[in-house]
Amino acid sequence: MLAQVYFKPVRTEHILTAIFCGSLAMVALQVLTTASGSTAAYVFALGTCATCNVIWLIARALFRGANALSAKHYLLAASIAGLVIVNRSAELLISVEWLNSREIAWLTGSVSEITRLLSSTILALAFWEPLRGFSTAGNTAKRQRFLFASIFFVGVFSCTVITEGLLTEAARQQIRPWLVVISALAIVITTFIILLAQHKQRQNNAQPVKRPASLSEDDLLLARQIEHLMEYEKLYLNHELKTIDIANALNVSEYKVGRVIRSLSNAANVNQFINRYRIAHAKQLLTAQECQHWTILVISLECGFASLAPFNRAFKASEGCTPNQYRQQKIPQAQV
Incomplete structure (x- = not known):
């Protein structure tokens, strides 16, 4: 104790x-x-x-x-x-x-x-x-x-x-x-x-991040904490996740969270940053043998998207194909 x-x-x-x-x-x-x-x-x-x-x-x-x-x-x-x-x-x-x-x-x-x-x-x-x-x-x-x-x-x-x-x-x-x-x-x-x-x-905590000269040591520490929330605690699985939730979890302002994310991830906004983790998780599920019976809708919900349409849009914007097309392309390779 x-x-x-x-x-x-x-x-x-x-x-x-x-x-x-x-x-x-x-x-x-x-x-x-x-x-x-x-x-x-x-x-x-x-x-x-x-x-x-x-x-x-x-x-x-x-x-x-x-x-x-x-x-x-x-x-x-x-x-x-x-x-x-x-x-x-x-x-x-x-x-x-x-x-x-x-x-x-x-x-x-x-x-x-x-x-x-x-x-x-x-x-x-x-x-x-x-x-x-x-x-x-x-x-x-x-x-x-x-x-x-x-x-x-x-x-x-x-x-x-x-x-x-x-x-x-x-x-x-x-x-x-x-x-x-x-x-x-x-x-x-x-x-x-x-x-x-x-x-x-x-x-x-995770991999080292790029360090723009404009960011302070406190910003870099905040960036590592945000990465931990995403990579280890998988905060992105919450389909209602917003900037305020990340800020509250780390006891900092929304503005600071948004600024650090945009500076270090090159994401246009916080939502795009969060969706990157969701899509990475979706790619794992789409090719996992134990998830082959899951529908695309189920996978979208498991990854933190609120519905199928936003998932399809975000996935295609990131990978250049739909989730179903990605699965069809990757499954034969995974089974070899």
């Missing part, structure tokens, strides 16, 4: 990872104190409300880039945390004999079932995040996605299917706590490795 201090500037995924690590520490303390029958175990259990729900948020932030999280995602995660807290609070009050377990059995049973259902769904979504968009990701991003998905699957599979389906009750009590600890540690280390790799990539 303290390792998150290393990252400057602090991003959403860094904060979420620190919360996740803190909640895992509560899980470990709960496991260690449960055998003694201490009330402390129930107190520590209250802090275990930020595990599966927060790792889902982390996965979205890691693999979807900018604007990956909105109020509805935080609300869902908070709802699961609330259910866990309600259930753990009831267990605590029962343990100190402030509540009768029989009188609230209907409540604890209902909350437990809802929590189990939502937690299972969230775990599935967390596993899906690195797989989503895997085929069109770069080589570095693919390795990160594969690493996260593999470790996550092995960890969850070990703590659920193996412990519940293959072990006896006696063996389960002995082995499950260790499997939980090892799996949680593996997921934390994997997450930190990916965070570190992405942090390094943001620092090194």
Whole structure:
């Protein structure tokens, strides 16, 4: 958790990872104190409300880039945390004999079932995040996605299917706590490795840009940040992307963003600059074997265009042919 201090500037995924690590520490303390029958175990259990729900948020932030999280995602995660807290609070009050377990059995049973259902769904979504968009990701991003998905699957599979389906009750009590600890540690280390790799990539940031004498060092830094938003966080996939969105993401003025883009990219305007990334992405999808069944409309939407007509116009202006013609020209070469 303290390792998150290393990252400057602090991003959403860094904060979420620190919360996740803190909640895992509560899980470990709960496991260690449960055998003694201490009330402390129930107190520590209250802090275990930020595990599966927060790792889902982390996965979205890691693999979807900018604007990956909105109020509805935080609300869902908070709802699961609330259910866990309600259930753990009831267990605590029962343990100190402030509540009768029989009188609230209907409540604890209902909350437990809802929590189990939502937690299972969230775990599935967390596993899906690195797989989503895997085929069109770069080589570095693919390795990160594969690493996260593999470790996550092995960890969850070990703590659920193996412990519940293959072990006896006696063996389960002995082995499950260790499997939980090892799996949680593996997921934390994997997450930190990916965070570190992405942090390094943001620092090194893409290819060097041309440096007109009229631009200052601040402008060149801004240019690298804009390139990162496009190349790594794929902001161009948002069909409503405008200059103000880029400016807000970097906390600078629209005028400065527009001036830097026009100076360094030779684009007539910001929209043309954004469309260059969209068309480059479209060219990858048009020739990808796994996307051959996709229509041109689907590809246009996947690349960030709002509809087919603007996509066709921008593509033809850039490549001198329509997307369909480009696909017909390139597919035979890709299959050789």
